[in-house]
Amino acid sequence: MSEMKTKGDIRTRSWLQFFRTVAVIIIAAYLGSFLRLRIDLTEDKRYTLSEPTRKVLSQVKDDIYVQVYLEGEMPIPFKRLRRSVKEMLDEFRIGSGRRIDYDFINPSSGNRADQRDAFYQSLVMKGLNPVNIQAGDEEGGSSQKIIFPGMIVNYNGIEVPVNFLKNNPALSAEENLLHSTEGLEYEMIQPIATLSADSIFKVAFLEGHDEIPEIEVADLTYNLARFFTVDRGVMGGTPGILDAYSAVVIAGPEKEFSENDKFVLDQYIMNGGKVLWLAEEVYVNEDSLVYGETAALYRPLNIADQLFRYGARINPSVVQDLECAFVRLIVSTGGARQQPVSLPWIYHPVMMPDPGHPVTRNINRVRGQFVNYIDTVGLDGDIKKRILLATSPYSRVLNPPFMLSLREAEMTPDDRLFTKGQLPVAVLLEGVFPSAFRNRLTGNLVKEGNMKVRTESVETKMIVIADGDIIRNEVRMSGTSETPLTLGQDRYTGEMYGNRDFLINCLNYLVDDNGLMELRSRELKMRLLNRQVIREERAKWQIINIAGPLVLVIAAGLFYNWFRKREYGKS
Numbered sequence: 001m002s003e004m005k006t007k008g009d010i011r012t013r014s015w016l017q018f019f020r021t022v023a024v025i026i027i028a029a030y031l032g033s034f035l036r037l038r039i040d041l042t043e044d045k046r047y048t049l050s051e052p053t054r055k056v057l058s059q060v061k062d063d064i065y066v067q068v069y070l071e072g073e074m075p076i077p078f079k080r081l082r083r084s085v086k087e088m089l090d091e092f093r094i095g096s097g098r099r100i101d102y103d104f105i106n107p108s109s110g111n112r113a114d115q116r117d118a119f120y121q122s123l124v125m126k127g128l129n130p131v132n133i134q135a136g137d138e139e140g141g142s143s144q145k146i147i148f149p150g151m152i153v154n155y156n157g158i159e160v161p162v163n164f165l166k167n168n169p170a171l172s173a174e175e176n177l178l179h180s181t182e183g184l185e186y187e188m189i190q191p192i193a194t195l196s197a198d199s200i201f202k203v204a205f206l207e208g209h210d211e212i213p214e215i216e217v218a219d220l221t222y223n224l225a226r227f228f229t230v231d232r233g234v235m236g237g238t239p240g241i242l243d244a245y246s247a248v249v250i251a252g253p254e255k256e257f258s259e260n261d262k263f264v265l266d267q268y269i270m271n272g273g274k275v276l277w278l279a280e281e282v283y284v285n286e287d288s289l290v291y292g293e294t295a296a297l298y299r300p301l302n303i304a305d306q307l308f309r310y311g312a313r314i315n316p317s318v319v320q321d322l323e324c325a326f327v328r329l330i331v332s333t334g335g336a337r338q339q340p341v342s343l344p345w346i347y348h349p350v351m352m353p354d355p356g357h358p359v360t361r362n363i364n365r366v367r368g369q370f371v372n373y374i375d376t377v378g379l380d381g382d383i384k385k386r387i388l389l390a391t392s393p394y395s396r397v398l399n400p401p402f403m404l405s406l407r408e409a410e411m412t413p414d415d416r417l418f419t420k421g422q423l424p425v426a427v428l429l430e431g432v433f434p435s436a437f438r439n440r441l442t443g444n445l446v447k448e449g450n451m452k453v454r455t456e457s458v459e460t461k462m463i464v465i466a467d468g469d470i471i472r473n474e475v476r477m478s479g480t481s482e483t484p485l486t487l488g489q490d491r492y493t494g495e496m497y498g499n500r501d502f503l504i505n506c507l508n509y510l511v512d513d514n515g516l517m518e519l520r521s522r523e524l525k526m527r528l529l530n531r532q533v534i535r536e537e538r539a540k541w542q543i544i545n546i547a548g549p550l551v552l553v554i555a556a557g558l559f560y561n562w563f564r565k566r567e568y569g570k571s
Helices: 002-032 051-058 076-095 113-126 173-182 184-196 214-224 259-270 286-291 304-310 406-410 499-511 516-521 531-568
Strands: 064-068 100-104 131-136 142-147 150-155 158-163 202-207 229-234 247-251 274-278 282-284 293-298 312-315 318-321 324-334 337-353 373-376 383-390 395-398 402-405 424-431 460-465 475-478 481-484
Touching: 051 076, 051 184, 051 516, 064 076, 064 184, 076 100, 076 173, 076 184, 150 184, 158 184, 173 184, 184 516, 202 214, 214 229, 214 481, 214 499, 247 499, 259 274, 259 304, 274 499, 286 293, 304 312, 304 460, 324 406, 337 406, 337 424, 373 424, 383 499, 402 406, 460 499, 499 516
Parallel strands: 064 100, 202 229, 202 247, 247 274, 274 460, 318 337
Antiparallel strands: 064 150, 131 142, 150 158, 282 293, 293 402, 312 373, 318 395, 324 337, 337 383, 383 424, 424 460, 475 481
């Protein structure tokens, strides 16, 4: 009787323990719906939002709706990218107090081809870049598939496109996808920061010195409008006229700066203004090359002394580089027959970006045209200097005046002459700058009697680029209409250079007050599988994966049977 009672007690206690466990699980699940506890154990903290991102999200006041077009059948690497995007959006949603909502949309879900094509076109018009991929089917074949690795951010009726995929032709597909994942946090938080800000930064393109016409910087202007209010105008020698602008762009001037204009720029910088200089002091009329030869001539801009005080000197020499873009020529192929061919053009160097700086990290090489090069000067310890773009090690320089012809492209360059090494073409300057008008009489330059002339700047920064043409987009003529083409795209080869990304990053870095640009320095370690080892050890690991669990189950069953016999065999 006592034995039966003991067994009943044991059974009762077991059931009570079971119900207590179930109750604890239910309570924990209920509390977990209100709490989110996540520990990031990764070495590179890839699942932890940065402090600048958290700050931006905490300041979001209105609802933000995000449409992500990474849905449907796609290769595994893009599925991993999709998962990373979703995880990032989940973190954004929590950090913003659930003001951010999102949906994943399959752009190829339409049943009719014309409907899908129309939807594709609408996404392209909104600014998303399509990607053609090879997708496998159920029968083991493959087919072409269009995906849109990007999203549209909607805030108070304003839509901003975000493209995730990096496309550096020098890298493998795996490396490009890794770099795309590295840059997700920045690419996704940047439009949110811009749209939710109390005020939008203003950028001015200066005029009055025969700068590049508006139509030839239209592509960059259009893309800058995602982040800034963009104006154009003449300074008119009026001090303080630039104070409302967070940054100023000087795009390829061809006429000398007056002392008044230099003074206006100088005092703008002294008061914390940021300047993106794109200037060269050698003039080449490239249009004349179509008709034969043209001359490269020295063309001073009267800014050398000013830049020298800030820590940079543009050398009036044209760089030739064996790492270069192509030019289109009509050549004879025998008899009277002629055809267009693309040939290397050493006057259009392809410049290497600094992989370790936020401005230039993970961008394509940048194409230049008749570039000069820069020396950093001065021993002022308050000014930090960083080379952002440089030529390849296989470069040389020519000093004007000299003649050049497109027919040079048909000749094989002498490699022995290209020994100048890597030459700086773009330099970042940061710190406290001395005024270019220090120890100079400025009475005739000051139009307002109560204006205070500063001889030393507050902490600020500028970028000097010894090529005005890297900002210039090509223009397609159709009758009397002009259509700007994509900045950085070679219209003949189709190759996409990093000009647009570089210049956008330059301006974002110059006006960045919250540290978001530092997110572009994030680096994730690439842990790719060794395909050779996979092929060699595939059979072994298949056997282990199939047989291993079976052996463990059998061993557990035998042990359990032995244990029961040992425990209950005694009674």
